[in-house]
Amino acid sequence: MRGFAAFVALCAIAPLVHGVMQSLKARLQGRPGPSPLQPYRDLAKLWQKETLVPGEGMQLFALAPGFALGSALTLAAAVVWAGHARPPLIDVVALIFVMALGRAAVATAALEVGSSFTGMAAARDAAFSVVVEPALLFLLLGGAAAGSGTGVEGLTPDRFDAASVTAITAAFLTVLAEAGRIPFDTHDTHYELTMIHEGLSLEYSGSSLALLHAAAYVRQASLFILVGFLVPPIAGWWTPAAVAGVIAVVVPIVENAYAKARLFAVPQLLASALVLAVAAVALRFPGLWPR
Amino acid sequence: MTAIARIGGTTAQWAAVLVAATSALVAAGGWAPSVIVGTAPLPVLTLAVHPTPLAAPFLGIVAFVSGAVAVWADERGRTHGGWLTAAFTLAMVCVLAAASIASFILFWELMSLVSALLVATHCERRETRRAVFAYLATAQGGTFCLAAGLLIAAVHAGSPLFSEISARAATLDPVSRNWIIALLAIGFGSKAGLMPLHFWLPRAHPAAPPQASALLSGAMLGVALYGLTLSLLFLVRPVPTAWGILMITVGAASAMGGAIYGAIDRDLKRVLAFSSVEYIGIATASIGLAVICNADGEATIAGLLVVAVFFLLIVHAGFKALLFLGAGDIARCTGTTDLERLPGTRNLSPDLRALIVIGAACAAGLPPTAGFVAEWFLIRAAVAGVATGDTALRIAASVEVFAVVVASAASVTVCTKIAGILGASNGERAAERLARGKPSAALLVLGGTVILFGFIPMLAVRPLLQVVRSSGLTIADLPSSLPSLAAVAASGAFLAGLLGATIGRLTRRRFVPVWRCGSPPSSGSRYTATAFSKPLRTMLAAILPTERRRIERAGSSAWFPRHIHYRTSNRYLIDDAVRAVTAAVLRLTRSVRIVQSGSLRLYLLYTIGAAIVVAVVAH
Numbered sequence: 001m002r003g004f005a006a007f008v009a010l011c012a013i014a015p016l017v018h019g020v021m022q023s024l025k026a027r028l029q030g031r032p033g034p035s036p037l038q039p040y041r042d043l044a045k046l047w048q049k050e051t052l053v054p055g056e057g058m059q060l061f062a063l064a065p066g067f068a069l070g071s072a073l074t075l076a077a078a079v080v081w082a083g084h085a086r087p088p089l090i091d092v093v094a095l096i097f098v099m100a101l102g103r104a105a106v107a108t109a110a111l112e113v114g115s116s117f118t119g120m121a122a123a124r125d126a127a128f129s130v131v132v133e134p135a136l137l138f139l140l141l142g143g144a145a146a147g148s149g150t151g152v153e154g155l156t157p158d159r160f161d162a163a164s165v166t167a168i169t170a171a172f173l174t175v176l177a178e179a180g181r182i183p184f185d186t187h188d189t190h191y192e193l194t195m196i197h198e199g200l201s202l203e204y205s206g207s208s209l210a211l212l213h214a215a216a217y218v219r220q221a222s223l224f225i226l227v228g229f230l231v232p233p234i235a236g237w238w239t240p241a242a243v244a245g246v247i248a249v250v251v252p253i254v255e256n257a258y259a260k261a262r263l264f265a266v267p268q269l270l271a272s273a274l275v276l277a278v279a280a281v282a283l284r285f286p287g288l289w290p291r
Numbered sequence: 292m293t294a295i296a297r298i299g300g301t302t303a304q305w306a307a308v309l310v311a312a313t314s315a316l317v318a319a320g321g322w323a324p325s326v327i328v329g330t331a332p333l334p335v336l337t338l339a340v341h342p343t344p345l346a347a348p349f350l351g352i353v354a355f356v357s358g359a360v361a362v363w364a365d366e367r368g369r370t371h372g373g374w375l376t377a378a379f380t381l382a383m384v385c386v387l388a389a390a391s392i393a394s395f396i397l398f399w400e401l402m403s404l405v406s407a408l409l410v411a412t413h414c415e416r417r418e419t420r421r422a423v424f425a426y427l428a429t430a431q432g433g434t435f436c437l438a439a440g441l442l443i444a445a446v447h448a449g450s451p452l453f454s455e456i457s458a459r460a461a462t463l464d465p466v467s468r469n470w471i472i473a474l475l476a477i478g479f480g481s482k483a484g485l486m487p488l489h490f491w492l493p494r495a496h497p498a499a500p501p502q503a504s505a506l507l508s509g510a511m512l513g514v515a516l517y518g519l520t521l522s523l524l525f526l527v528r529p530v531p532t533a534w535g536i537l538m539i540t541v542g543a544a545s546a547m548g549g550a551i552y553g554a555i556d557r558d559l560k561r562v563l564a565f566s567s568v569e570y571i572g573i574a575t576a577s578i579g580l581a582v583i584c585n586a587d588g589e590a591t592i593a594g595l596l597v598v599a600v601f602f603l604l605i606v607h608a609g610f611k612a613l614l615f616l617g618a619g620d621i622a623r624c625t626g627t628t629d630l631e632r633l634p635g636t637r638n639l640s641p642d643l644r645a646l647i648v649i650g651a652a653c654a655a656g657l658p659p660t661a662g663f664v665a666e667w668f669l670i671r672a673a674v675a676g677v678a679t680g681d682t683a684l685r686i687a688a689s690v691e692v693f694a695v696v697v698a699s700a701a702s703v704t705v706c707t708k709i710a711g712i713l714g715a716s717n718g719e720r721a722a723e724r725l726a727r728g729k730p731s732a733a734l735l736v737l738g739g740t741v742i743l744f745g746f747i748p749m750l751a752v753r754p755l756l757q758v759v760r761s762s763g764l765t766i767a768d769l770p771s772s773l774p775s776l777a778a779v780a781a782s783g784a785f786l787a788g789l790l791g792a793t794i795g796r797l798t799r800r801r802f803v804p805v806w807r808c809g810s811p812p813s814s815g816s817r818y819t820a821t822a823f824s825k826p827l828r829t830m831l832a833a834i835l836p837t838e839r840r841r842i843e844r845a846g847s848s849a850w851f852p853r854h855i856h857y858r859t860s861n862r863y864l865i866d867d868a869v870r871a872v873t874a875a876v877l878r879l880t881r882s883v884r885i886v887q888s889g890s891l892r893l894y895l896l897y898t899i900g901a902a903i904v905v906a907v908v909a910h
Contacts, residue, residue, distance in 0.1 A: 066791015111711025119818025127826035133700035
């Protein structure tokens with residue numbers, strides 16, 4: 001019951017997390033910016049609007065927002081119920097495939113619609129995912145390498161050491177990429193040639209767009225909490241939530257400090273995240289490194 | 292006469308399916324008798340047949356795929372190859388049942404030749420003849436290696452029976468053990484399409500008819516992997532760790548390379564051929580990992596890996612047959628399998644497309660299909676290796692996990708490409724799409740199976756456990772969540788998708804033209820398969836060289852051309868290497884041919900020379 005309450009709370013707070021980040025970013029840039037509650041207003045507005053469907057006979061276009069929301073909610077459930085569900089509902093390996101389902105559905109819909117801009121975004125997203133997915137999996141395999149199983153709760157190390165610091169760094173980079181943040185991508189652009197995550201939703205409107213946005217908010221908040229699981233429990237059982245809060249503050253600062261990377265510099269950044277993630281697993285192998 | 296051949300062909304096909312299914316059941320139950328034919332005068336030529344429990348899953352695969360092919364061929368009126376298909380099925384059954392080296396090589400060769408004949412159905416086309424030639428050359432080389440390897444093993448054991456060879460494997464000396472392993476790995480690897488020896492696959496599949504492709508890729512790949520498992524885990528055990536590491540390396544390269552080549556290709560059937568390269572890579576790497584586990588005393592993890600690989604191959608057979616037969620239907624409806632020409636094809640039935648999307652999602656390991664459960668199971672089995680054992684095993688297991696997840700991510704790209712391109716709207720209204728024909732019952736059954744195994748994987752895994760246990764391997768505990776977890780993950784995301792669609796239907800909707808950010812519609816602005824893979828090709832430019840050609844048609848002056856055509860084609864480094872090797876062999880044979888000048892005087896000179904040499908040596 002407590003788990004369910006926490007799950008509902010996470011989904012309810014997720015848009016607020018996005019709103020706070022956007023508002024903080026605006027303040028840092030010297031703009032008044034939108035209210036932190038703006039995402040809720042956006043969702044309510046989109047929900048009431050009419051849905052425009054481009055072209056008939058497209059089967060996946062209508063399904064994709066649901067798949068995206070479903071995979072985000074599964075991720076949220078996995079981080080909320082980590083270590084509490086008996087038997088464990090889902091492990092980190094399955095999580096990767098569930099997230100891939102959401103991504104693939106949205107990219108397929110973008111390609112299906114036949115617009116050049118959505119197709120461009122789908123192509124880029126698909127190419128980058130070839131690097132992001134292994135990075136995510138290796139981040140989440142740290143627990144298994146340390147001998148504490150493949151559950152999300154097994155990810156938490158007991159102290160700061162070379163492996164956990166490497167893992168946290170890699171996780172931060174990967175999550176920036178997954179959440180579509182600078183230097184990988186940006187939510188604020190309206191320039192079609194540069195955007196990836198926003199580009200995928202160009203042809204959506206009304207309630208389907210609301211579902212896609214809700215999915216993005218929930219996924220972002222859950223990913224932040226997932227990074228929190230990689231941090232040793234310095235603040236008791238609510239460390240993951242606290243770390244998620246810290247990330248929500250740090251990300252706007254990073255977004256102001258850096259420019260968006262050139263498109264084909266992104267794979268190099270992603271590759272460095274991947275190398276760090278693999279190193280984090282290798283650092284846990286006994287006998288390979290002096291401790 | 293043709294009518295008789297037709298009816299006979301269908302009957303023969305069903306008879307072969309029946310034989311395969313019966314032998315699968317008999318083998319699984321362990322009731323199969325061991326039949327030995329003709330021991331004297333040459334013991335090496337003993338023909339023995341004994342379907343063991345280990346072969347049962349593969350016999351099942353052969354029965355399943357050839358049954359689907361028979362239904363499909365019957366519905367589509369493609370029964371002229373019925374006798375060949377039946378012969379191919381029977382040859383595969385015999386290979387799986389073979390219990391001595393002579394019968395194994397005999398049936399293996401038969402299988403190669405019959406499958407080459409099947410590929411050569413459309414031999415009036417030049418590229419088909421070239422593909423058949425490449426396939427035959429590889430197959431003959433492979434058979435030679437197999438025969439040599441098995442003969443060395445038989446000579447050592449003093450018996451041509453697999454049971455005897457297996458019993459005396461522990462006493463092999465290291466040199467012949469390494470030779471046997473190398474020869475068998477090359478033989479089975481070339482048949483399966485393992486990476487450096489895969490070059491014939493992407494040529495053969497586009498040239499072959501759909502039934503042949505489905506059988507080659509769905510069933511024969513399994514037969515090759517059965518051979519690899521049999522030889523490495525039984526015939527020549529214990530296998531040194533170095534071979535396990537080599538197989539993981541080759542398998543990982545094959546898995547990742549196959550998936551990435553598939554992601555950048557534009558022909559549907561070639562994409563599917565590369566997907567086979569990917570899956571055989573994953574399977575080989577896993578067998579390699581099992582070898583390392585065995586060498587490290589982690590035999591239970593090895594057993595678990597074998598079960599996971601067998602399950603993966605069953606699933607692979609299901610979706611690969613579905614995709615190849617579906618590609619055949621696409622070619623029938625639209626006249627092409629070139630993804631560049633497919634978008635907006637008006638006469639592709641939505642049901643057919645939905646089935647193809649299910650198959651592609653299964654190949655990509657997306658929930659709720661069986662592909663997801665299979666890849667998850669395999670990764671979990673490998674992760675057990677990451678968590679225990681010594682450092683070499685842990686590194687090997689990490690490499691395996693890495694390869695599987697990269698391959699899976701790249702094949703998600705393939706799935707996106709196929710699903711997106713097949714459904715790409717042309718701007719026309721749905722009513723204008725001529726949904727010609729309904730998908731074959733075979734496709735429905737195959738699609739249903741891969742979904743069913745996604746939700747209830749234990750239907751296949753439980754018999755596999757029994758079969759692998761009864762062939763003498765010990766198996767670690769299954770991941771406790773295998774029966775339920777996959778279904779939970781799958782249904783969570785899947786039900787949410789349906790929910791989203793329902794919400795979309797309930798809210799106010801209006802059909803409008805595609806927005807395209809306000810730019811006017813034109814067929815040239817649509818994203819094509821080549822455009823879709825462009826970012827990936829740019830990212831991996833070092834290993835995926837692209838050849839670009841610009842053809843200009845001059846107008847009034849060279850500065851103002853009337854037309855410019857751009858042609859882009861992928862260059863495959865391994866194909867270049869194979870071409871270089873072929874050229875070198877041809878050069879060598881040409882230079883040797885100088886000896887045979889055809890001049891009488893030269894031959895007289897040879898005779899005199901030979902006589903002198905003999906005289907000198909005799910003296």
